[in-house]
Amino acid sequence: MNKPIRRVAFVTMIMFALLLGNGTYMIIFRQSSLAAEPQNRRVRDAEFAQDRGSILAAGKTEVAATEPSKDRFKFQRVYPDGELYAPVTGYYSYDHARTGLESTYNAQLAGTDDALFVRRLIDLATNRSPQGASVQTTIVPKAQKAAADGLGSQKGAVVALDPKTGAVLAMVTSPSFDPNDIASHDIEAAGKAYERLNADSDRPLANRAAREIYPPGSTFKLVTAAAALADGKKPDSQVDAPDRLKLPGTNTFLPNSTNCGGTRITITRALEVSCNTAFANLGLELGQDKLREQADKFGFDQRHLADLGGQASQFPDKLDDAQLALSSIGQFDVAASPLQMAMVTAAIANDGVLMDPYVVSMVQAPDLKPISTHKPQVLSQAMTPANAKLLQQMMVAVVAEGTGGNGRIPGVTVGGKTGTAQSDPTRKPFAWFTSFAPAEDPKVAVAVIVEDASIPREDIAGGRVAAPIARAVMEALL
Amino acid sequence: MSIAVPMTVIPRKRRGVELVLIVFALVITLGGYALVDYNITGGFSPILPYLAGVCVGLAALAHIAVRWRLPYADPVILPCVILLNGLGLAMIHRIDLINSPPTSGARQQLIWTGLGVVLFILCAVVLRDHRPLQRFTYTLGLAGIALLLLPLVPGIGTAKFGAQIWIHLGPYSFQPAEAAKILLSIAFASYLVEKKDVLALAGYRLLGLDLPRARDLGPILVIWLLSLAILVFQRDLGTSLLFFGLFVMMLYVSTERPGWVVLGTLLFAAGAYFGYLNFGHVRVRVGAWLDPFSDYDAYYQVINAQFGMAWGGLLGTGLGLGRPGLTPLARSDFIAAAIGEELGMTGLMAVIMIYGLVVARGLRTALQCREPFGKLLAAGLSFAFGLQVFTIIGGVTRLLPLTGLTTPFMSQGGSSLICNWVVAGLLLVISHHVRKPVATVTDVSPTEETQLMRATT
Numbered sequence: 031m032n033k034p035i036r037r038v039a040f041v042t043m044i045m046f047a048l049l050l051g052n053g054t055y056m057i058i059f060r061q062s063s064l065a066a067e068p069q070n071r072r073v074r075d076a077e078f079a080q081d082r083g084s085i086l087a088a089g090k091t092e093v094a095a096t097e098p099s100k101d102r103f104k105f106q107r108v109y110p111d112g113e114l115y116a117p118v119t120g121y122y123s124y125d126h127a128r129t130g131l132e133s134t135y136n137a138q139l140a141g142t143d144d145a146l147f148v149r150r151l152i153d154l155a156t157n158r159s160p161q162g163a164s165v166q167t168t169i170v171p172k173a174q175k176a177a178a179d180g181l182g183s184q185k186g187a188v189v190a191l192d193p194k195t196g197a198v199l200a201m202v203t204s205p206s207f208d209p210n211d212i213a214s215h216d217i218e219a220a221g222k223a224y225e226r227l228n229a230d231s232d233r234p235l236a237n238r239a240a241r242e243i244y245p246p247g248s249t250f251k252l253v254t255a256a257a258a259l260a261d262g263k264k265p266d267s268q269v270d271a272p273d274r275l276k277l278p279g280t281n282t283f284l285p286n287s288t289n290c291g292g293t294r295i296t297i298t299r300a301l302e303v304s305c306n307t308a309f310a311n312l313g314l315e316l317g318q319d320k321l322r323e324q325a326d327k328f329g330f331d332q333r334h335l336a337d338l339g340g341q342a343s344q345f346p347d348k349l350d351d352a353q354l355a356l357s358s359i360g361q362f363d364v365a366a367s368p369l370q371m372a373m374v375t376a377a378i379a380n381d382g383v384l385m386d387p388y389v390v391s392m393v394q395a396p397d398l399k400p401i402s403t404h405k406p407q408v409l410s411q412a413m414t415p416a417n418a419k420l421l422q423q424m425m426v427a428v429v430a431e432g433t434g435g436n437g438r439i440p441g442v443t444v445g446g447k448t449g450t451a452q453s454d455p456t457r458k459p460f461a462w463f464t465s466f467a468p469a470e471d472p473k474v475a476v477a478v479i480v481e482d483a484s485i486p487r488e489d490i491a492g493g494r495v496a497a498p499i500a501r502a503v504m505e506a507l508l
Numbered sequence: 509m510s511i512a513v514p515m516t517v518i519p520r521k522r523r524g525v526e527l528v529l530i531v532f533a534l535v536i537t538l539g540g541y542a543l544v545d546y547n548i549t550g551g552f553s554p555i556l557p558y559l560a561g562v563c564v565g566l567a568a569l570a571h572i573a574v575r576w577r578l579p580y581a582d583p584v585i586l587p588c589v590i591l592l593n594g595l596g597l598a599m600i601h602r603i604d605l606i607n608s609p610p611t612s613g614a615r616q617q618l619i620w621t622g623l624g625v626v627l628f629i630l631c632a633v634v635l636r637d638h639r640p641l642q643r644f645t646y647t648l649g650l651a652g653i654a655l656l657l658l659p660l661v662p663g664i665g666t667a668k669f670g671a672q673i674w675i676h677l678g679p680y681s682f683q684p685a686e687a688a689k690i691l692l693s694i695a696f697a698s699y700l701v702e703k704k705d706v707l708a709l710a711g712y713r714l715l716g717l718d719l720p721r722a723r724d725l726g727p728i729l730v731i732w733l734l735s736l737a738i739l740v741f742q743r744d745l746g747t748s749l750l751f752f753g754l755f756v757m758m759l760y761v762s763t764e765r766p767g768w769v770v771l772g773t774l775l776f777a778a779g780a781y782f783g784y785l786n787f788g789h790v791r792v793r794v795g796a797w798l799d800p801f802s803d804y805d806a807y808y809q810v811i812n813a814q815f816g817m818a819w820g821g822l823l824g825t826g827l828g829l830g831r832p833g834l835t836p837l838a839r840s841d842f843i844a845a846a847i848g849e850e851l852g853m854t855g856l857m858a859v860i861m862i863y864g865l866v867v868a869r870g871l872r873t874a875l876q877c878r879e880p881f882g883k884l885l886a887a888g889l890s891f892a893f894g895l896q897v898f899t900i901i902g903g904v905t906r907l908l909p910l911t912g913l914t915t916p917f918m919s920q921g922g923s924s925l926i927c928n929w930v931v932a933g934l935l936l937v938i939s940h941h942v943r944k945p946v947a948t949v950t951d952v953s954p955t956e957e958t959q960l961m962r963a964t965t
Contacts, residue, residue, distance in 0.1 A: 032875055034761040035887050039871045042891060045898040046864045050857055052907040056814075057822055057853045064818035069804055069811070072819040072831050 068127055078124060079103040083139045083162030083396070085119050085131055087169040094119045094132065094209075101215050112208040114178050117187075117201050117237045118169055118338070118389060121209035124217055126224045129235075131165055131390065134337045138163040138393050138401065145401045161396040168197035168391050176506035177202040177478075180499030186480040187238035187368045190503050193376035193466060193475045195406040196385030198335070200476075200503055201369075203238040205230075240340040243365035244479060247451030248304045248492065249462045250360025252374055255301055255424065257324035258312050259417040265298040265424055271308035278351035284310055287450070288433070298424045302432030304448060306359050313358020318349045321358060327412040328374045328384060335369060335387050343370040360449065372477035374412075375464045378421050379445070379472035382413035426469050434465065436497035439505060443469035446500065448492030458482040463496035467504045474507040476500045522583040523575050529587030530567050537563060537594025540827055544602040547828030562618060563594065566625045573629040577636055578940035582873060585939070588866045589917060589932045593621055593925070595859065596918030598827065599839070599846055606833035613839055613920050620922040624929030631933025638937050642698040642881050649695030653734065655684035656692075656751075660741050685738075685747045686914070686927035689754070689892060690934070696755055697884040699727070700762035704880075708763040731755045732775045739783050745790060746899055746911030752776055754892045761887055762880070790909075797909040809836050813845035813904050817853065824852025839920045841912055844904045860901060863916070866932075867894035873939040886938045889931050 065073050082105065085094035093115040099106035107122045109115065120130020128136055137143035141162035149160075170190075177188035181204040190200035211223035227235050236242055258267075271290040274283040290305035300308035313321055325331070325345040334340045346353070346363035356362035369387060377384035386407040393401045413421065425445030428434040434446040446465030464477040478496040538560050545553045553559075567590050574581050601614035635641075641648070659665035664675045674681050700707070707724050731752060739748040756772030783790040796807035804811060812835040820830055832838040832846035839846070848856040870890025877883040896913050903910035914924035 031761055031764065031880060031883050031887075034764050035871060035874050035883070038757055038761060038887060038891055039868075039875075042867055042871065042894045042898075043864075045894060045902075046860060046867075048907060049860050049898060049901055049905070052902070052905050053848075053853050053857055053860075056817065056905060060814070061818045061821060064814050067801070067811075067815070070815045070819075071834055072815055075831070 074124065075103070077136075077140045077142070079105060080140055081105055081161045082107060082122070083141070083164040085115075085135075085139070085165045085167060087115065087167055087171050087174070089171065091171050093167070093169070094122075099215065103215055106215060107213040109209045109213070112210045113206040114174055114202070115169065116206045116209050117203045117239055118167060119209060120338075121207075121212040123212040123220055123224065124215075125221055126212060130237075130338060131167070134339075135165045135390065135393065139165060141396075143401075146395065149395060163396065163401055164394050165390055166392040166394060167389050168192075168199060169201065169389065170199045170507060173200035173474075173503050173506040174202060176200070176502040177499065178204065178206075180478075180502045181480070184480050184495075185232060185238075185482060186478065186496075187242070188476065188478050188499060188503060189239045189368045189372040190474055190476040190507065191372045191376045191385075191387055193380040193472045194385065196376070196387045196409075197391065197406070198369075198387055198389040199474060199507055201237075201239045201338075201389070203236065205232050205234045207234040237338060238368065238479070238481075240335050240338050240367055240369045243341055243343050243367050243370075244460055244481075245451035246343075246360040246364060246366040246371055247449035247460065247462055248306075248360060249371050249374075249447050249449035249464050249477075250364055250366070251301060251304065251309045251358075251449075252378065252421070252425070252447050252464075253325050253328060254309050254313055254316070254321060254358045255297060256328075256378070256413050256417065256421055257316050257320050258297060259420060260324060260413065261316055261320060263297060263312075265420050266296045268294050268296060269300060269308045270311045271295045271300060271305050273307070275307040275310050275355065277355055278314070280352050282352070284355060298427055301424050301447070302428050304433050309359050310355035314351060314355055316358075318354050318357070321345070321354070324412075327410050328377055329370060329409060329412075330366070334373065335389060337389055340369060340387075341367055343367055360451065368477045368479050370477075371462065371464045371479075372475050375425075375445075375447075375466050375477060376472075376475035377410075377412040378418050378425065379466035379469075379475050380418075381415040382411055382418035384409045384412045422466075422469055425466070429465065433493045434463070434497055436493050437463060437465050437501050437504075439467065439501055439508070442467050442504075442508060444501075444504065445469050446497065448497065450492050461495040462492045463500045465497070465500050465504065467508060474504050476503050478503075521579045523571075523579060526574070526583035526586060527571060529584065530571055530590055533587045533591035533594060534564060534567055536591060537598060540595060540598035541601055543826075544598055544605065544828045547826060548602070548605045559618070562622075563597075566622060570625050570628055573632040574936060577632045578936050580940045580943040580945070581632075581936040582869050582939040582943070584869050585866055585932055585935055588862050588869075589929070592859070592862055592866075592917035593624075595847070596843060596915075596920075597621070599832075599843055599850075599918065600920050602828055602850070603832060603839040603846065605828070616922075617920050617925070620925045621929075623922070624926040627926055628929045628933040631930060631937055635933075635937060637941065638882055638885060638934060639879070641694050641885075642701070645695055645698040645702070648691045649699065652688040652691035652695055655688040656734065656738060656747075658684050683914075683921065683923040685744070686923040689750065690889075690927055690930055692751065693754065693758075693888045693892060694885060696758045697881055697888055700758055701880045701884060703727075704762040707759065707768075708765055727759075732779065735776075736779050736782075739779060740787075743787065743789055744912060745783070745793065745909075746896075746913035748779070749776070749899060749911060750892060750896055750913065752779075753895050754888055757891050758884055758888045762884055793909040793911070797903075797906060800906070809842065810906065810910060812836070813842050813848075814906060816845050816849035817856070817905065820849035820852045822852050822854055824848075824850050824855055826850060840914065841900070841910075841919065842904055843915050843918045843920070844901045847918075848905070856901075856905075859918075860897070863894070863897045863901075867891075867897075869939070870935050873935060873942055876942045877938060878942070882938045882941060886935060889935060893928075893931060 082096045084092045087093050094109050096105045097108050120132045122128050122132040139162045141160050173190055177200045186204055188202045207227050212220050214220040272293055274285045276283055286306050288303050290303055322345050330343045330345045333342045343366035353362050357364050386409045388404050392403045395401050422445050429437045429444045429446045433448045437444050437446040444465055444467040449462030451460040461480040466472045466475040478500045480495045597617055600617050604611045604613045658675050735748040735752040738744050759768045796810040800807040800811045816835050827850050830849040832849050835842050835845055867890050870886055874883050874887035899911050900913040900915050902908040916928045
């Protein structure tokens with residue numbers, strides 16, 4: 031009977047080898063993915079009980095910090111000016127995961143990132159409680175505050191960019207929320223706060239500045255104008271500007287919302303008065319491919335600012351002529367985030383060079399040594415420098431002589447463009463304004479949207495509602 | 509060319525080695541227990557000295573019994589068993605402290621340990637020789653089957669965690685499958701020693717394998733149906749697998765016919781597939797094994813065991829510093845996961861190796877044994893022990909679908925602990941006879957059977 035017993039012994043040995051092999055496999059291949067599972071309470075609790083790094087606005091203002099606490103977690107996350115910076119910081123909660131930079135930079139903030147490995151070992155050896163890295167953002171508190179004050183209780187968003195680097199100087203969305211409520215260690219209260227915010231019809235948890243897309247209305251005429259310049263037109267080229275334009279292939283007429291001042295006007299004039307029929311004709315003349323190419327050069331159809339989960343803006347496909355005419359003036363299915371419109375203006379202001387927008391400039395270890403630093407990156411050459419300069423002058427004219435008068439700042443040359451999007455007749459229009467300043471050496475490009483602006487529909491209202499907010503932000507940054 | 513001269517092996521008792529190993533096992537046990545206290549409460553429990561006294565006393569009694577009545581027994585098995593039992597005790601104590609106020613699982617387990625050691629000593633002192641057990645083939649077999657089916661009797665059987673494997677008699681509850689495992693091992697061994705010649709007769713050949721004659725298929729079919737009955741009516745995947753595996757393995761060892769293994773594997777596969785198709789709880793287990801994250805709530809336990817072991821990593825969080833309480837049943841079915849979390853994969857592997865040592869020593873005893881009953885019994889008990897460890901630890905670490913078996917010597921629970929002490933006792937009894945210098949005259953000469961075997965193979 032010894033032969034079968036030896037075989038049985040061999041089989042048993044295989045069984046034990048399998049157990050050991052499986053354990054090895056688990057540690058090598060499954061451990062990290064298991065630790066990353068959101069339901070893993072062990073990891074979650076440990077992270078929650080950690081001295082998490084700060085999130086800083088420019089000038090070392092702490093916008094998310096960690097305080098010692100006396101409950102079952104040793105540290106409490108606090109947001110000193112929570113509502114103001116919520117679109118950037120997001121929240122850090124026990125049951126409802128994380129959003130914003132708290133989510134994208136979680137590993138660095140928690141100190142579990144590989145770059146902090148050696149430091150963790152030192153902390154372990156010296157029995158010091160480990161500390162996370164801090165995240166330095168590009169947000170300028172003064173501009174952020176100006177934008178939030180400007181929006182007040184209106185629904186909307188503001189994005190300000192540094193045209194030369196792509197740094198996000200302000201990012202405000204309204205209504206906002208207080209992340210302190212969701213970060214509370216009173217798990218039940220935090221859950222209730224989350225439920226309430228999540229159910230709110232005004233959607234305070236939404237980041238309107240980067241993650242929502244809206245019909246850009248007349249601000250999109252900047253893209254059409256840029257495409258026309260690229261196609262060889264000059265600012266003083268004449269375009270047909272009838273009072274109303276019969277949309278090709280339909281019996282519908284596209285009216286003007288403003289007095290275009292003649293039936294044949296220059297492109298500069300058309301932009302100044304935001305003449306619908308002139309730009310619709312321009313778009314029809316250029317064709318949808320050229321228009322889409324220009325839009326894509328400005329960054330449409332791509333996601334930007336991945337750190338905050340930015341949405342891609344859209345220029346629709348397969349247009350018929352009527353749809354093309356509407357798309358040329360930023361209606362039909364054209365949709366852009368405020369971030370995208372700020373990028374369009376920033377590219378024009380930066381002599382046609384579109385910079386990749388970013389909000390985190392540096393991640394710093396607890397000893398203040400930089401772990402990673404952002405270098406500004408070019409996304410595309412959206413326009414030739416010469417054409418960009420021409421379009422800058424046209425935008426300056428919009429503010430100096432046209433619909434953008436409310437964007438004027440004494441002593442500073444401002445270029446801008448208004449917009450009113452009325453894509454849905456049952457809803458109040460969206461008021462837009464996008465601008466840059468100073469025109470000679472642009473330091474800031476800003477885009478503002480106000481949802482449900484309480485203004486007469488016919489009015490070119492972007493100038494009235496949105497421009498003063500843009501002006502306040504620009505003033506804060508100059 | 510040298511002529512093979514019968515070697516004179518000087519028999520060595522090795523009781524001193526056993527004692528040193530037992531001291532080592534006790535140091536780990538008590539060290540672990542103290543560490544749990546220290547890491548959780550920051551101090552040492554006042555009962556620690558008493559606990560140390562009880563543990564040392566029990567180990568000493570077991571050792572003295574072996575030294576007195578089984579002086580030639582294997583020196584490794586007892587220390588391994590003490591270490592596993594002690595580590596389990598420390599772990600159960602650790603899980604007791606999660607609750608507020610602490611539960612008294614460890615104290616209960618210590619009482620069971622005491623009973624187990626008493627039975628172990630009875631094996632050594634009263635039984636002394638395994639061979640008389642051969643006389644009770646049918647009595648033990650029927651008793652084993654009756655025990656297995658007892659939980660199905662209305663009134664005393666109760667279902668826990670979806671499996672109907674418990675019986676209740678007054679205030680006591682018992683998992684009879686553990687005792688049945690021993691009774692049936694003995695019954696199988698003596699039955700097969702008696703019948704192996706018939707069972708080894710070739711029936712017909714299929715794909716190069718000699719299959720048994722149709723009329724000899726009776727016993728395997730009976731056990732197969734019994735296993736299926738356990739699976740169907742008691743919903744106990746693990747016990748079903750364990751018994752069937754045990755029986756097929758013993759059949760193979762006694763007849764030396766691989767055909768039995770092939771047949772047995774096919775029958776088991778058919779039974780398992782039938783179970784998968786017809787029982788929700790089998791499908792849940794398989795689902796949790798293949799893709800636990802597809803349904804977090806349904807597969808909560810398996811997922812949390814994974815989380816725990818991943819959290820422990822290679823070296824573990826340290827005793828008392830992990831969070832094994834997040835995994836349900838951490839003190840019984842999932843104690844391996846708790847070990848993996850707090851002692852790390854390293855600790856869990858060390859535990860697996862200790863189990864492996866016990867199995868290896870048991871199989872070695874079987875190989876050296878000179879009479880078929882002891883051989884078959886030692887091989888059967890060791891294999892069943894190994895299979896049980898493989899199934900439960902494999903289930904907890906997601907090597908296999910989970911089956912509700914106990915982790916021998918570690919899981920909290922009296923039936924399993926006491927019965928495993930009896931298994932250890934039986935293995936020591938057999939090994940004592942194997943290693944004893946003057947072989948007592950065996951009733952059945954091993955040569956007879958080998959000749960017959962040669963005639964048929």
